[in-house]
Amino acid sequence: MKVIALADGFEIQAAGRTVLRHSSAHPCLFIGRGEADVQMQRGNFAISDYVSERIPLRSATLSQDDGDVQVRFAVSEGAPTELLMAVREEGHLTFQAASDSINRLWLRVAATKDEHVWGGGEQMSYFDMRGRHFPLWTSEPGVGRDKSTQLTWMADQAGAGGDYFHTNYPQPTFLSSRRYALHVETTAYSAFDFRHADFHEIEVWAVPDAIELFACDTFIDLVGVLSDRFGRQPPLPDWVLNGAIVGLKQGSESFDRLQAFVASGAAISGLWCEDWVGLRITSFGKRLFWDWKWNAERYPGLDQKITELAGQGIRFLGYVNPYLCVDGSLFPVAEQAGYLAKRQDSDATYLVDFGEFDCGVVDFTNPDAAHWFADTIIGGEMLDFGLSGWMADFGEYLPTDVRLANGVDGMLMHNAWPTIWAKVNADAVASRGKTGEALFFMRAGYTGVQRYCPLLWAGDQSVDFTRHDGIGTVVCAALSSGLLGNAYHHSDIGGYTSLFGNVRTAELLMRWSEMAAFTAVMRSHEGNRPDQNLQLDQDPEVLAHFARMTRIYRHLAPYIRFLATEASGAGLPLQRPLFLHHEDDARTYAEQTQYLFGRDLLVAPVLEAGVSSRTVYLPSGADWTHVWSGDSFAGGQDIEISAPFGQPPVFYRPGGDHDSLFQSLRTL
Template sequence: MTRHPAASHGAAVLAHEPDGFSLLVAGKRVLRHAADAPCLFVGRGEERMEMYRGNFDIEDYVVERVALRHASMTGETVELAAGPGEAPRLRLRLEGGALRFEALDPCVNRLWLRVPAEPDEHVWGGGEQMSYLDLRGRRFPLWTSEPGVGRDKTSEITFRADVAGRAGGDYYHTNYPQPTFLSSRRYALHVETDAYSVFDFRHPDFHEIEVWAVPERIELFEAADFLGLVETLSARFGRQPPLPDWVMGGAIVGLKDGARSFERLGAIREAGAKVSGLWCEDWVGLRHTSFGARLFWDWRADETRYPGLRQRIAELSEEGTRFLGYVNPYLCVDGSLYPEAEAAGYLARDGRGATALVDFGEFDCGVVDFTNPAAADWFAEAVIGRNMLDYGLSGWMADFGEYLPIDVHLASGVDAKLMHNPWPVLWAEVNARAVRSRGRTGDALFFMRAGFTGVQAHCPLLWGGDQSVDFSRHDGLVTAICGALSSGLLGNAYHHSDIGGYTSLFGNVRTPELLMRWAEMAAFTPVMRTHEGNRPAENLQIDGDPEVLAHFARMTRIYAHLAPYLRTLRDEAAARGLPVQRALFLHFPDDARTFAIQDSYLFGPDLLVAPVWQAGESVRRAYLPQGVDWVHVWTGRLHPGGAEACVEAPFGRPAVFFRADTAQRELFEGLPGAGGV
């Protein structure tokens, strides 16, 4: 190949090499192509995808995979072929720091890209990953789905969930995938595609990206430090709407007990709990199934279950407490909204042209087709706007964004397999549009578990999904930390989880210990919210045990005490896109010992939180990053950075430290119980 001068776009440089080309970003080689070591492969595959209630069985038969060894470069454009004299099959072009791709062979529907790796490199991202923060050494398919029960193929609960309903899951299953990763080499790479893709970080010499389509482009970002990378990515994907001020007054208490929910809320307050909201997802009524009590998916108030609800909401508001509900993008066939939507043509179709019906476990639903602008407008205005916001709701769980069936026919004409990943973003847009139409952005709060590239700009709060009600490594309390840290690296500033977990199956039920340890962690997150779970009658609730309730009340007071600090973090999120919960390495980029830590985190720049996440433990060991000294909140003792601290962690006193040089010392020393008081 003839040498030419390097072509530069900002920090990205496409450099000609004797036998290929390199792509450098701020001097870092992120691609290297040569005839004997090609970085690009194309081919054809025949996928098999089966969906069962949000869980997917996916496999691919690779018909062809061809190395594109021959590169022909003209200016800033490269055409690649299998060999000299053969027809080029792929064209790429550097534009504005991104590599744009164009398939020259219409038969190509698979692309593989190899990115050089270093032996000691760490990699993070991939959306919201629940099992591993550092992705190195593992393979991660990126497809929004139910995360599965247990998420560990060696555990009994996962095995039983697989047998009972193909719902066991694995370490890589997530509601919120995103084809973006950050490297400890201080660059980030994003694949702009809606298709199924895979990040494979198992090889010591390269990372391999697999896409079941020719992606639109590969985007590359670099910064001097990790905070700069996160800020850049947040600007790229969109900043989250601000966290409402009212939320910081206390916990959002989740009760689904009909009118009795108000009585129970009063008792929880009398126990000394700070409460900012009452969340009744059963505001729409219930149906009973073998899984447990399920909501009636017809999005209007059930005033039989909640008599005089509109007035009760107004009374709560006068007391300084907001009311929240629940909604998802499906309509049950036996509800009032389904015939209205079907008559207007707002529902997705099946292969025969009839309304597509989805079995959600003993009841069927229609899929509101958000690729139809009229359907999206109707749902935003008539359902969320009139039935929820105008009724008095200040927030809701916006559930089930990952459930788009892959065999439905959409108004846009786009294959549902290509709409499946971005579907949560459309769902978030509908919710955000409704909130904006009432002038309530930054006041009304909806939270989602599903996501994909771009959800950041619309969804004000993520939640970690349906963890098991236990301490398990891959589906318990500790996974909520990993989910917050991984998603936070991609511009999701606000994350929280169900206190006590959600999924209770096969005799797995909450313990007082689990509820108390989960509440301790939640006090140091952007939002404290409880959930009664899928089987409320079989599981302990926060008001079901005096000791648990007293402990919960204390943790809500700790959360509310930190509101001034949380407001500064909200301001920082708005200005820079930095998450509230942060991986340790964000502020300590030169301390390699922080790169793989995922069971402790920074709450903003000044607090380090190491929750107890294993049953039966009352002592916590936590690594404190080097370069600063740390003060143990509850005893006031000073601990040096760059070493492990071992502290007592009885109930009510999780391992929490603040930087000795913080400007927030007075606030932290005033925490209830701080300094041994």
């Protein structure tokens, strides 16, 4: 970090890159006061802000203090100091406001016109964030995220619509094509505004703990530094690589249906039955009974079935989330012990409407409650019972008007909740000595979730090919989150959300299966309305296609193990943006419909309906071999490649250690 005093301000550089530039005419810092209005409906948030003051701090006075540079900001020269900023050698900017009433801060970061920016957590619509505004608040993404579509309009009428920036996993961190990264250390509501040509504006609804800057010579080094900062993910269990995790939720019939997958020749590593806790029927579809223990009526003899499956090399997985339904057996236990969050205006238990049923919020800021949930529920009812994994759902629902044991305002705890929830799961796994053996996966996230959660999933995509809601959002999600230390990512094969007559097609299931074979984990889902949607085992062609793709996934296990080693050692994600290994090729910077699977495989999944080919950009600096035909192509060009079912556009860089493995894919 270098601070350069100027005649009318200063400039801050990180490894030679100008990050902040201040003058009285163009101040970099604004402070203010605002009053937020937050309305939540089933995980969807309507947020507005009444800003009573936004004050530019035009005067900046520099001084030295034990090696740090102190910058005193004031409204004008000679006026009282409003905010003190310390520039620390390790790349941190820390802030101290003169008044506790200051609860808004805006910082302008130097930018260039042709700059690209990525990150922001897990973004679904736009990988390159330049030119847009991104609020950062964990929430349901919404059913419909494109305001020009009828789907979004219909969902908006029910309070369930979304927008391009809505995500389960936001994070106030971005990477710049200028080879630096910026992280805001805060759990407050924040926003990144990349719409201006010469600056990026960061907005925080609090005085942040710090703003951290990182600069490296290469993108690979920068991603590694961020992975170090946020924590490396636990290792991926090796059993996962034996094949796909098949999601079925038909009670005891699920075991019979699983045999159809086995008979088809599919490689199966796990059976995932999220309904192991029982069902309730709502207008949204079949929902789970949120009481986290085995439902013997729906799954009689499950303990024995788990043992039988293990004998076939198939693990059993379930489901859990951090809420307890009021009509379940665990709710009164938790309420009597004082483990549930309270209302602000009384000692009554805070209840959340999850759509035709109410639940209590387990207060994980109470150490006894966190330990109880980790040890008694996840440890006792799940791991000790024989589960090898689960979906750890719903980390994004914490209401802002809840009263928690730690006394921290809900506006500051809301974004922190997914990471706290991840830690509860990780602690449970560690308590049984199963870190790296048991697998849980989450859709919600925030800063620090990386060190606890072994696998992200992309959330509830629509069962279609739509640009902002369907299959293509999964690629964008993997690329954006992967840059921030989330090495392992996957999605529901076939999507999840089916509303307003929107149902799956055989084509969608087959294209999604093709893409999933070239990700960290293959896992299917029956969706929110399984009876109305085509399932993998209901069409012989679809099932045969799925079986073949699971064998391809299993065939790639040695390569995935190699990539997992890279993830542990260097913090590199398995699915990578093209520019990570081709940073001198500017064409790769905005690409979000194809990805590198490790360094040596390029995957360009078919993301549109009704097509049998697609255009693929092959990055410069390498030659590329088409996996299915063996044809060779020079890098630095667009090519049109045939893509019949079963042959998604996949290329490898010849001359690597895994050539023979890639070449043999065409024989499967």
